[in-house]
Amino acid sequence: MKYVLRRLGFYLIAFWAALTLDFILPRLLPGDPAAAILGPIGSRMTEAQINALRQALGLSDAPLWEQYIQFVTHVFQGDLGVSYSAFPAPVTQVIATGFGWTLLLGLSSLTVSVIVGHLIGIYGAWRRGSAFDVVMPPLFNFIGAFPSFFLALGAVYFLGLQFKWFPIAHAAEDSLTPGLTPEYLLSVLHHLVLPMSVAVLVNLQVWIQTMRNNMISVLAEDYITMSEAKGLTQNRIMFGYAARNAILPSVTGFGIFLGSILGGQVLIEQVFAYPGLGYLLVRAVGARDYPLMGGLFLGITVGVLLINFVVDILYTRVDPRVRAE
Amino acid sequence: MAEQPAPTQPILGAPQKPQRVDWRRRFQWASIIISHPQARIGLFIVVALILMGVFAPLIAPGDPNEFVGMPNQKPGDEFILGVDPLGRNEFALVVWGARVSLAIGFGTAALGMLIATTVGMIAGYFGGLLDDILVLIMNLFLVIPGLPLLILLAAYLRPSTATVIFTLAITGWAFNARIIRAVTLSLREKDYVAAAIVAGEDNLTIIFRQILPNMINLIVGGFIGMSIYGIASSTALAFLGLTNMEDVSWGTNLFYAQNGNSLLLGAWWVFVPSGFLVALSALGLAWINFGMDEITNPRLRAERELRKALKGTKLERVRATPVIRRGH
Numbered sequence: 001m002k003y004v005l006r007r008l009g010f011y012l013i014a015f016w017a018a019l020t021l022d023f024i025l026p027r028l029l030p031g032d033p034a035a036a037i038l039g040p041i042g043s044r045m046t047e048a049q050i051n052a053l054r055q056a057l058g059l060s061d062a063p064l065w066e067q068y069i070q071f072v073t074h075v076f077q078g079d080l081g082v083s084y085s086a087f088p089a090p091v092t093q094v095i096a097t098g099f100g101w102t103l104l105l106g107l108s109s110l111t112v113s114v115i116v117g118h119l120i121g122i123y124g125a126w127r128r129g130s131a132f133d134v135v136m137p138p139l140f141n142f143i144g145a146f147p148s149f150f151l152a153l154g155a156v157y158f159l160g161l162q163f164k165w166f167p168i169a170h171a172a173e174d175s176l177t178p179g180l181t182p183e184y185l186l187s188v189l190h191h192l193v194l195p196m197s198v199a200v201l202v203n204l205q206v207w208i209q210t211m212r213n214n215m216i217s218v219l220a221e222d223y224i225t226m227s228e229a230k231g232l233t234q235n236r237i238m239f240g241y242a243a244r245n246a247i248l249p250s251v252t253g254f255g256i257f258l259g260s261i262l263g264g265q266v267l268i269e270q271v272f273a274y275p276g277l278g279y280l281l282v283r284a285v286g287a288r289d290y291p292l293m294g295g296l297f298l299g300i301t302v303g304v305l306l307i308n309f310v311v312d313i314l315y316t317r318v319d320p321r322v323r324a325e
Numbered sequence: 326m327a328e329q330p331a332p333t334q335p336i337l338g339a340p341q342k343p344q345r346v347d348w349r350r351r352f353q354w355a356s357i358i359i360s361h362p363q364a365r366i367g368l369f370i371v372v373a374l375i376l377m378g379v380f381a382p383l384i385a386p387g388d389p390n391e392f393v394g395m396p397n398q399k400p401g402d403e404f405i406l407g408v409d410p411l412g413r414n415e416f417a418l419v420v421w422g423a424r425v426s427l428a429i430g431f432g433t434a435a436l437g438m439l440i441a442t443t444v445g446m447i448a449g450y451f452g453g454l455l456d457d458i459l460v461l462i463m464n465l466f467l468v469i470p471g472l473p474l475l476i477l478l479a480a481y482l483r484p485s486t487a488t489v490i491f492t493l494a495i496t497g498w499a500f501n502a503r504i505i506r507a508v509t510l511s512l513r514e515k516d517y518v519a520a521a522i523v524a525g526e527d528n529l530t531i532i533f534r535q536i537l538p539n540m541i542n543l544i545v546g547g548f549i550g551m552s553i554y555g556i557a558s559s560t561a562l563a564f565l566g567l568t569n570m571e572d573v574s575w576g577t578n579l580f581y582a583q584n585g586n587s588l589l590l591g592a593w594w595v596f597v598p599s600g601f602l603v604a605l606s607a608l609g610l611a612w613i614n615f616g617m618d619e620i621t622n623p624r625l626r627a628e629r630e631l632r633k634a635l636k637g638t639k640l641e642r643v644r645a646t647p648v649i650r651r652g653h
Contacts, residue, residue: 285567
């Protein structure tokens with residue numbers, strides 16, 4: 001419990017840091033931030049329009065700390081300003097449309113890649129030097145070296161455009177009304193396959209590599225030799241004795257990679273026009289919609305922190321020592 | 326190699342014999358890399374790509390941005406990699422692209438490792454409240470999603486090669502800082518550090534003369550890892566149109582390919598070469614790092630040496646890795 005509370009405290013600090021970053025960035029620009037953002041377009045805008053932008057960014061002539069307090073209060077009231085590319089929708093409403101899709105894609109790809117990656121790592125280390133071990137980890141290393149958007153484009157080209165097995169854009173058929181109908185859910189699954197597979201392919205190597213290295217260390221332990229001497233079945237030694245202990249450092253390392261893995265999803269969402277937060281973020285950048293950009297960054301951060309927290313709670317299940325603390 | 330200059334101040338009671346530096350020992354990691362087959366291939370790839378970038382004006386003379394032919398022309402005799410949607414010679418773009426892409430990768434790695442090493446060593450060496458604060462900052466940078474932060478920063482800053490390197494280093498240093506801090510913590514407890522403290526050396530001298538040299542392989546490994554990160558992330562940023570789009574890099578090539586709808590037109594030659602070279606450079610660097618892994622984890626090296634020693638003999642499967650000691 002103490003462990004979970006400590007982690008929660010850390011995530012609150014992380015949230016605050018992201019919030020503060022959101023506040024500072026527009027103000028770090030030299031000169032008048034509004035003018036700097038508008039750049040060359042600014043000269044063609046009226047005074048009133050520029051003032052409107054300044055207001056949308058929460059910029060005023062008040063002292064910085066006063067602006068900051070105002071900004072934080074607004075965030076906690078659930079007010080992140082108004083998006084101008086989706087005017088007059090508030091930023092929070094735009095975030096809400098993408099949040100679920102990002103979590104769906106992130107959690108499903110994470111689950112699949114962790115399970116498959118660990119199994120490959122376990123088996124590779126168990127049969128070290130075998131054909132499986134010589135082919136599989138380097139193969140996924142090779143695939144993982146490609147930029148994620150490049151793999152995504154490849155998948156769109158071959159599986160989407162050439163063979164037409166999977167839809168190449170959006171999270172569900174546009175003609176269907178969202179709801180818990182079997183038709184709609186099937187369409188969601190069908191649209192999920194490609195982006196999820198690409199995300200899995202990109203991340204798999206991380207889990208294979210860490211698990212394989214951990215397994216190699218664990219397999220040298222005395223209790224493994226002992227369990228062999230006792231004549232336990234190979235499967236029992238592999239999963240019950242070796243993998244079970246090798247998985248712990250990997251779970252601890254989980255949080256470290258989570259931010260980069262879920263953040264990398266932005267590109268995959270962009271290629272598949274998957275309406276998650278990453279896709280919206282890239283669109284907001286293209287439209288120079290600064291309030292929305294900041295809000296989406298906060299939204300993505302909250303998503304990553306939430307998943308991290310879930311992993312922490314799972315960790316107390318996996319490692320009894322944390323619970324006993 | 327030149328001898329280290331002797332300490333300028335005489336230390337009380339200590340005999341003033343200049344310390345002999347065992348260079349062969351210190352650069353043992355280099356010989357391990359060269360003897361590692363995968364790392365050797367990696368080194369070859371990376372050096373070849375660097376040379377391609379350096380000698381781009383000789384390999385593909387002329388301005389790569391020049392309009393030379395019909396857009397999306399197929400690879401043929403005149404243009405071996407075809408023509409891109411803007412009518413530019415794809416071969417020249419790919420060759421010249423190595424310059425910016427690799428420069429950003431190595432620049433990011435240099436700046437990022439400078440930050441990582443400084444922060445990591447300060448945190449690990451001084452400990453206490455300073456350590457707590459620095460560790461908190463590292464963890465914050467690790468948990469806050471990197472690419473979205475990068476996109477946000479890039480959207481606010483004027484895009485140029487320097488700002489891209491700066492933002493990539495800022496978002497990517499924390500992982501290595503953590504490792505360097507952990508190693509500094511353990512090196513700090515070594516007897517030779519205690520001896521240096523007793524001898525009255527100041528903190529900076531201890532950090533740079535006693536601790537830093539023992540982490541060279543870690544720093545080189547981190548540098549390689551960050552180069553991969555820099556190349557991959559700058560390519561991603563360019564693909565999203567967030568870097569200086571007048572630069573020719575593998576990322577901007579992919580951006581123009583995407584925006585020219587090359588895939589829909591079936592113009593695969595505009596996509597494949599740049600993407601492949603990004604992967605190739607990442608792979609080459611990663612392979613060099615596999616060699617580095619064997620330095621930090623001797624068990625991996627022992628395994629390879631064992632396999633070499635037992636070559637040809639049919640062997641019962643051994644679970645544990647026996648360590649072979651060779652006479653030095």
